[in-house]
Amino acid sequence: MDPLTHALSGALLVRAAEPVLPKMQALPLRARLIAGFTAAAFPDIDVALRLVDTLSYLNWHQGPTHSLVMLPLWxxxxAQLFSRVTRSHYSWRLFFIPACLGMAIHIAADLITAYGLMLLAPFSTERFxxxxxxxxxxxxxxxxxSGLVMSQIFPQKQSVAGLALACLGFYVVFLGTxxxxxxxxxxxxxGKMALTHAEISVLPQPxxxxxxxxxxxxxxxxxxxxVNLGRSSWAPFPDIGLLSRMDTVYRPQTMANWQQLDRFGDSPADATLVREAWHQPALADFRRFAIFPQLDRIDTSEKGVCVWFYDLRFKFPLLPPSFRYGSCREQGSAxxxxQRQKGAFWID
Incomplete structure (x- = not known):
């Protein structure tokens, strides 16, 4: 989820937990909400890895800071930091539960996205x-x-925040269907194509x-x-910009067409070069990151050649792929x- 939604969800969970965790009320409401808000934003502090290099960030994002094993430590x-900020007016123990709640809902929200979390770090780097x-x-x-706004408008109705969380739960169940x-x-x-051992992957789209x-x-x-699972028919939408054109690519099941992509491209003449580039040590970190690697293109010039790859998880209609990396060599060199190529978003 986006950072603001993460942070607000932490505040919402803290507000909803008040009736079942009355000990938290030893803290002023404002302090509780700020603690939940901040703790829910904290796991994405790993964006600082972007200052090292993008591949380090990609391979370790949603890593140890998103671990259930390390949640109590974080x-x-x-909680110690919050206690010091308040100049020891309140014990760190009072902040511990709001901090746990904020981090927990952040992890839960990221778990239902496609990136994958290292829930068992530091004991395992497996992603879930x-x-x-x-x-x-x-x-x-x-x-x-809405849950936060309504709980502010009706502060005596402690069930309002809980109702909003229940709505979130129903929404997630709906997404599951x-x-x-x-x-x-x-x-x-x-089954139709007799692909008996294929692992089916489905990814939510914008x-x-x-x-x-x-x-x-x-x-x-x-x-x-x-595919769009909500449309029974399709007609071209009014062209009001790039976003509207992107959305029209997702058609009803009856009108959607399957496409086939070869991981290493559809040119037999380039196959040897592409495979050589893909297996180079230079791309080792990208190979570790990419779940669905795909050839983007081959750039050749007098200076040499670059073979570019991306991950299908981060390719959206009408936009250049995000996180494109190339294996390059100069003319006459082995x-x-x-190399990295920038995409449509700042994080690329």
């Missing part, structure tokens, strides 16, 4: 993900903001909870469908080196 450190929601989900944000429908489409296609990308791998071939 909450303890944050239940991809139900796109990283920016306006409906999720609206529910969180859409995820299941998308996966069934992929399973039906795999603009609408009904927009999904379905990926059915077949060796080095990806079968891809962009040495390959890493």
């Amino acid at each position: 909450a303890f450190l944050l 993900s239940v991809p139900l929601a796109f990283v920016i989900d306006p409906w999720f944000s609206v529910i969180v903001i 859409l995820h299941g429908r998308a996966k069934n489409i992929g399973l039906a296609y795999a 603009f609408s909870p009904f927009n999904w990308k379905i990926i059915v791998p077949e060796g080095e071939i990806y079968h891809i469908l962009l 040495h390959w080196y890493l």
